Amino acid sequence: MSEQTTPAAEPVPTASTPASSGSTGPEKKSAFSSFMSGSVGRNLGLVVALLVLVVVGAVTAPDTFLGISNILTILRQASIIGVVSIGMTLVIIAGGIDLSVGSVLGLASVVATLMVIQDAVRQTHWIIMIVVALAVGAAAGLINGIVIAYGKVIAFMATLAMLVAARGLAEILADRRTLVVESRPFIDFMNADFIGVDILIWIFAIVAALGWVLLNRTTFGRRTVAIGGNREAARLAGINVNRHVMWLYGISGLTAGIAAVMYLGRTTAGTSTHGTLLELDAIAAVVVGGTLLVGGRGTITGTVFGVLIFATLSNVFVQNNLSSSVQAIAKGVIIVVAVLLQQRFAKPSGRTT
Numbered sequence: 067m068s069e070q071t072t073p074a075a076e077p078v079p080t081a082s083t084p085a086s087s088g089s090t091g092p093e094k095k096s097a098f099s100s101f102m103s104g105s106v107g108r109n110l111g112l113v114v115a116l117l118v119l120v121v122v123g124a125v126t127a128p129d130t131f132l133g134i135s136n137i138l139t140i141l142r143q144a145s146i147i148g149v150v151s152i153g154m155t156l157v158i159i160a161g162g163i164d165l166s167v168g169s170v171l172g173l174a175s176v177v178a179t180l181m182v183i184q185d186a187v188r189q190t191h192w193i194i195m196i197v198v199a200l201a202v203g204a205a206a207g208l209i210n211g212i213v214i215a216y217g218k219v220i221a222f223m224a225t226l227a228m229l230v231a232a233r234g235l236a237e238i239l240a241d242r243r244t245l246v247v248e249s250r251p252f253i254d255f256m257n258a259d260f261i262g263v264d265i266l267i268w269i270f271a272i273v274a275a276l277g278w279v280l281l282n283r284t285t286f287g288r289r290t291v292a293i294g295g296n297r298e299a300a301r302l303a304g305i306n307v308n309r310h311v312m313w314l315y316g317i318s319g320l321t322a323g324i325a326a327v328m329y330l331g332r333t334t335a336g337t338s339t340h341g342t343l344l345e346l347d348a349i350a351a352v353v354v355g356g357t358l359l360v361g362g363r364g365t366i367t368g369t370v371f372g373v374l375i376f377a378t379l380s381n382v383f384v385q386n387n388l389s390s391s392v393q394a395i396a397k398g399v400i401i402v403v404a405v406l407l408q409q410r411f412a413k414p415s416g417r418t419t
Contacts, residue, residue: 111407112355112371119378127385136381138264144377145270146328147347148370151355152277153207153321154348155369157314159281161294161361162221164315166210166228167322167348171341173236174202174326179245179336192252195330200323206232207319211312229345236338245336256331266328273324278366290314294361350397351376354404375400 123131130136150167157164177183178199186194206228213224247253258265281287289310292300301307322341329340355372357364376397383393 109356109365109367109371112368112375116371116375116378119375119382123378123382123385126382131382131385136385138267140374140377140381141267141270142264143380144373145264145266146325146332147344147351147377148270148373149273149321149325149328150344151348151351151369151373152273152366153318154345155277155352155355155357155364155366156281156290157221157318158349158352158357158359159294159361159364160290160311160314161297162214162311162314163225163349163359164207164210164318165222165225165345166206166232167318167325168341168344169229169232169236170203170206170319170322171326171329171344172338173206173232173239174199174323175329175336175340176236176240176245176338177202177336178326178330179247180239184248187249187252192249192255195247195249195252196327199326199330200320203323203326204316204320207322208312208316210319211315214315215308215311233338240336240338242338247330247334247336253331253334256328266332269324269328273321274366274370281366286310286313291362294358294363296362347376350401354400356404359405 120131150171154164154167178195183195183198210221210225210228213219213227214221217224256265260268281290289300289305292303292305293307293310297307325344326336326340330336333340351372352364352369353359353372354375355365355368355370357368379396379400380393383390383396
């Protein structure tokens, strides 16, 4: 019986074996897609978008837009939503969502300005108000995390329930009134500046820096991305997914508590209406910043740019006396474009910095 010979396989092009000239187009397209889906490409696009808005503002309002006072105004307006967005980024990277941050902020501001707390402040120190606001935010976040992780309630429904409950509890505690902050030293501190920059901006910068370190330089951050990429694989790899998710929502609640302190300093009052619809702005900033809604990829840097883009856009509209309704439409268009770009270029296969 004659032997059959197997023809030698054709060599597969590798990094050291150039492909045929006919495949140049697809290779270039693949390289471009890889670049755009990487952190450098995404952040470059955000920088370009921000620069375009700055140019538009400078052209349409040349006398005021590029002034130091206006730039500080933009950063000040971005600070509170920015702090909340840092916590939201971590939650969304892990494949979750937190719709309750605005209501938790309102609840924390009310509890921190209750008469019993203000009496304690008069007898001791105004730092008690900050501790109470942070504790309320973190506690609400941990409740969300426990219900989601151990109660197996989907994040959307659990945080939606907290959104309603926290706002209702804040109304009851405040008796639908505005509670005025009576501690003058607290107000003075929260309205002070350091080397010419408002304390609110410094708080945003510190929270953003801590969030960046947590996500990119710690095991906690790597586990967050792993859970968002593939929760079952993360569990099989030895990650305690339930406990990690619980702490993620605790961090989100903590950032809402920090934002509540910032609100108290800026408005000198606690009310159940603080933070209304803030969760939508935070989610929008996170998505525009390049974080995938399905989880598995996102950056703190991108979120900061997303927050600055929306704050700059709002300022451009204010400088030109344009309708807030048109501004809302522009925000909606930006969000849709961001999601479309995610669908086009996103490859949630790992963490980016």
